[in-house]
Amino acid sequence: MRKEMPRLKGVSIKKKSPDYIHLYFLMTDLKEAINNFTKGKLLDLGCGNKPYKEWYQPLTTESxxxxxxxxxxxxxxxxxxxxxxxxxxxxxxxxxxxxxLEHVYDHHSMIKEAYRVLKPQGNIILTVPFTWELHEEPYDFFRISKHGLKELFEEAGFEINYIKANGGKWAAMFQMMLNTVYSTFKYKTVKSKILKLLFIELKLTWLINHIAIWADKKYRDDIWTINYIVVAKKI
Structure with a gap:
């Protein structure tokens, strides 16, 4: 088994956080899906700290x-x-x-197992990154496009309700820029100290987050995205 790793603890996000863009779009779409497709007895697969329990708990009989x-x-x-x-x-x-899903090497078996444990007409809600740096290494294996996700779910027997990009190219671009900048903070150089001053102390991150959300909504283009959400049904 893998060693204990830090995980998301809840649904509150700070506008000055370097992950705000990613979490804003992910949580917006995830909350909508949970409200519309959650029912009965629920399995939180790869639950971590169950950050979305406060959303799905009132809609389920057991989790x-x-x-x-x-x-x-x-x-x-x-x-x-x-x-x-x-x-x-x-x-x-x-x-x-x-x-x-990106942390499971045999992702075909994971989706087939999810299908097996679901009751007929049961729903699956799944999110997965499309653009993100390596994380939780060495257990980071794949990035899958919306076309690959469609094939993966249909192969297992699911009927897909929808596959949606969590944010578009502007969200992805600004989020990756912030990830790139923040990755330099581990180095104790003059350059990294200046960047840290600009992005944290002078609140440039906060400004970029707001610009990114505005630009992505106004000029939406999901040819590039941070994550995908899949909602599908066992038939």
Whole structure:
């Protein structure tokens, strides 16, 4: 099993955060999907610290979280692999999985397992990054386009409701710029200190976040995106 890793703890995000652009679009689309497609008994697949529990809990009769390792807040109910779920077939009405698929090498088996444990007419809500640097290494294996996701889900037997880009090219561009800048802060150079002063102390990050959200909404083009969300049904 993997070692314990830091995970997102909740849905509140700060406008001065370097991850704000990414989280703004991800959480907007995820909250909408949860409100519209969550029901009954839910499995939070790769749950971490269950950051979205406050959204799905009121809509479910019961929820269970599983992950490959225990979370920092000790909130994982079942420690297991996403490719070998210890649940009976047709157990859950809803499966939610956020930012997990890229960390599963055998992602075909993960989607097939999600299909197996869902009841007929049950829904899956899944998000996955399309543009992001390496993270949680060495368990970072893939970036999949919307076309690859369509094939992956249909191969497992799902009927896709929709696949949506979480933000477009302007969100992706500004977010990757911030990620690039913040990655230099680990170096104790004059350049990194100046950048840190500009982006943190002088609140340039806050300004860029606002510009990015405005530009992406006004000139939306999802030829490039940060994440995708997939909503599909077991038929």
């Amino acid at each position: 269970t979280g599983c992950d490959a390792t225990q979370s920092t807040e000790q909130l994982v109910d079942t420690i297991c692999l996403a490719t070998d779920l210890p649940y009976e077939t047709n157990t859950f009405d809803t499966v939610i999985s956020t930012q997990v």
